[in-house]
Amino acid sequence: MSENCNSRHLSWLMKSCLPNPSDAKSLVPIHHPSTATPPIYSLPDDLLLECLSRIPSYSIPSLSAVCRRWSRLLLSPYFLILRRRLGLLxxxxxxxxxxxxxxxxxxxxxxxxxxxxxxxxxxxxxxxxxxxxxxxxxxxxxxxxxxxxxxxxxxxxxxxxxxxxxxxxxxxxxxxxxxxxxxxxxxxxxxxxxxxxxxxxxxxxxxxxxxxxxxxxxxxxxxxxxxxxxxxxxxxxxxxxxxxxxxxxxxxxxxxxxxxxxxxxxxxxxxxxxxxxxxxxxxxxxxxxxxxxxxxxxxxxxxxxxxxxxxxxxxxxxxxxxxxxxxxxxxxxxxxxxxxxxxxxxxxxxxxxxxxxxxxxxxxxxxxxxxxxxxxxxxxxxxxxxxxxxxxxxxxxxxxxxxxx
CATH class of the missing domain: 2.120.10.80 (Kelch-type beta propeller)
Structure with a gap:
């Protein structure tokens, strides 16, 4: 394969990617299923606690500074119960x-x-x-x-x-x-x-x-x-x-x-x-x-x-x-x-x-x-x-x- 880009081939490739105005089907937008992962802060408290309870102990001080909600969850007795259940204490x-x-x-x-x-x-x-x-x-x-x-x-x-x-x-x-x-x-x-x-x-x-x-x-x-x-x-x-x-x-x-x-x-x-x-x-x-x-x-x-x-x-x-x-x-x-x-x-x-x-x-x-x-x-x-x-x-x-x- 040539390491140099051929301008003739490149222009053909660009044209092939552009929609054809005479083709009605090519103007219909294509909907792909969303693959975006919802942000962790959108999780309910119980699921968020399940995630936070698995972190190493040395990371807990940093997580408490993320937001008030995380700090409140880290102070809750449920966080301690989950870590005890996971054998992380x-x-x-x-x-x-x-x-x-x-x-x-x-x-x-x-x-x-x-x-x-x-x-x-x-x-x-x-x-x-x-x-x-x-x-x-x-x-x-x-x-x-x-x-x-x-x-x-x-x-x-x-x-x-x-x-x-x-x-x-x-x-x-x-x-x-x-x-x-x-x-x-x-x-x-x-x-x-x-x-x-x-x-x-x-x-x-x-x-x-x-x-x-x-x-x-x-x-x-x-x-x-x-x-x-x-x-x-x-x-x-x-x-x-x-x-x-x-x-x-x-x-x-x-x-x-x-x-x-x-x-x-x-x-x-x-x-x-x-x-x-x-x-x-x-x-x-x-x-x-x-x-x-x-x-x-x-x-x-x-x-x-x-x-x-x-x-x-x-x-x-x-x-x-x-x-x-x-x-x-x-x-x-x-x-x-x-x-x-x-x-x-x-x-x-x-x-x-x-x-x-x-x-x-x-x-x-x-x-x-x-x-x-x-x-x-x-x-x-x-x-x-x-x-x-x-x-x-x-x-x-x-x-x-x-x-x-």
């Missing part, structure tokens, strides 16, 4: 620390079942100016990819997908050192103190969709410094000190090692339970249908498992497990506090030192290099502990939660 341990201008969020990353490192991000909101109460002792509860940091006078929502920080409605009754847990897309708080006996008695429920708190019942017992966990629709209010007119040592001991069980659906309190070994519960969490409890006995820690599966036949059974292997320089005193978080089939115990200098001074040691925070992981399958990467230095007095994202 993973569970990760998040540690959050607030500062005057925002908060640091650190996620524990793993690869091939090996802990690699912490990834830290910083989130700030225009509505957050550092004057929303003391967040250093805030509690955290996660619903899907969003962590709710609840303090005495403020509630902040951190979105792990978008990296945004939003101010939400505070609790009805300001309180501190309370129990918190997330159940069926809502958050429950109980116990704590900060304004009177009626504060510690009220159990509040938070609806993220309505951004509203309401009192759902009165607590079976008033507790201060208690811990929350949730298994199979039951809100466990664990440990703490007794609040009330009776301050006997025996009564305080009973509270410190006991659990009150609130059935969220029936709005009924179940029979209370106690940790067999006694002691003072310092941390607790839920994982794979059980409640895991870390109890202090002044000079040592004990670790327990409570079967919370109400339909499994073993509900209410206790088992003692191997205690966490804490470093020798860590003493069980007021400078140290613990946090337990269930992450799939693992239990993470985060140890936070309130003041490292005080700890070294009290222990009579002069070592340097002791980290302010360490993380231990308990494998519920093989029953063994292993040490994970220490918390980053900027994460202090961390509020921890398991985030599904």
């Amino acid at each position: 993973r569970h990760s341990l998040y540690a959050i620390s607030a500062v005057d201008s925002g908060l640091f969020a650190a996620v524990l990353q793993s690869q091939s079942d090996e802990i690699v490192s912490w990834k830290v991000s910083f989130a700030v909101s225009g509505s957050f100016d550092g004057n929303h109460g003391n967040l250093s002792h805030a509690r955290a509860a996660a619903i899907g990819p969003r962590v709710y940091i609840v303090s005495r006078n403020a509630v902040l929502r951190y979105d792990s997908w978008l990296g945004t920080l939003t101010l939400r409605s505070p609790m009805i009754f300001p309180r501190k050192k309370f129990a918190i847990a997330a159940i069926s897309g809502k958050i429950y708080v109980a116990g704590g103190g900060g304004g009177g006996l009626e504060v510690a008695a009220a159990v509040e429920e938070y609806d993220p969709e309505k951004n509203r708190w309401e009192v759902v019942t009165q607590a079976a017992r008033k507790r201060y410094g208690c811990i929350g966990a949730a298994v199979d629709g039951v809100f466990y209010v664990i440990g703490g000190l007794k609040i009330g007119n009776e301050t006997s040592r025996a009564g305080a001991h009973v509270y410190a090692s006991s659990m009150d069980l609130f059935d969220v659906e029936s709005r009924q309190w179940l029979r209370s339970r106690s940790v067999p070994g006694g002691g003072c519960v310092v941390a607790a969490c839920a994982a794979v249908g059980h409640v895991y409890v870390l109890s202090s006995h002044a000079v040592e820690l004990s670790f327990w498992r409570f079967d919370g599966r109400r339909n499994g036949g073993g509900f209410g059974e206790w088992s003692r497990l191997k205690s966490p292997p804490l470093p020798a320089q860590v003493r069980l005193d007021g400078t140290v506090r613990f946090s337990c978080v269930g992450v799939e089939d693992k239990v993470a115990v985060v140890q936070v030192v309130g003041c490292i200098d005080d700890l070294l001074r009290r222990s009579g040691r002069s070592e340097r290099g002791l980290r302010e925070s360490l993380v231990l992981l308990y494998d519920t399958v093989d029953g063994e502990w292993r040490r994970a990467a220490d918390l980053p230095e900027m994460i202090t007095r961390a509020a921890c939660a398991c985030v599904e994202w």
Whole structure:
């Protein structure tokens, strides 16, 4: 075939493509079936959600900026349900620390079942100016990819997908050192103190969709410094000190090692339970249908498992497990506090030192290099502990939660 264009042949081709004025049929327009694909924004919400739910996690922040409709759909609970159904969600341990201008969020990353490192991000909101109460002792509860940091006078929502920080409605009754847990897309708080006996008695429920708190019942017992966990629709209010007119040592001991069980659906309190070994519960969490409890006995820690599966036949059974292997320089005193978080089939115990200098001074040691925070992981399958990467230095007095994202 010739590479040069022949003008004679080209003119013939052009003429053959022009309609013949004497031929009426050639003047009739030819209608071809439309092959244009309708734009994605014309799809109804349910079909659009089906499409958006299949995108990789790293693309979600970009999609939220497309339009308000897409942003609204990405924030809907149906988006999370679809991604969970497609197996596109993973569970990760998040540690959050607030500062005057925002908060640091650190996620524990793993690869091939090996802990690699912490990834830290910083989130700030225009509505957050550092004057929303003391967040250093805030509690955290996660619903899907969003962590709710609840303090005495403020509630902040951190979105792990978008990296945004939003101010939400505070609790009805300001309180501190309370129990918190997330159940069926809502958050429950109980116990704590900060304004009177009626504060510690009220159990509040938070609806993220309505951004509203309401009192759902009165607590079976008033507790201060208690811990929350949730298994199979039951809100466990664990440990703490007794609040009330009776301050006997025996009564305080009973509270410190006991659990009150609130059935969220029936709005009924179940029979209370106690940790067999006694002691003072310092941390607790839920994982794979059980409640895991870390109890202090002044000079040592004990670790327990409570079967919370109400339909499994073993509900209410206790088992003692191997205690966490804490470093020798860590003493069980007021400078140290613990946090337990269930992450799939693992239990993470985060140890936070309130003041490292005080700890070294009290222990009579002069070592340097002791980290302010360490993380231990308990494998519920093989029953063994292993040490994970220490918390980053900027994460202090961390509020921890398991985030599904």
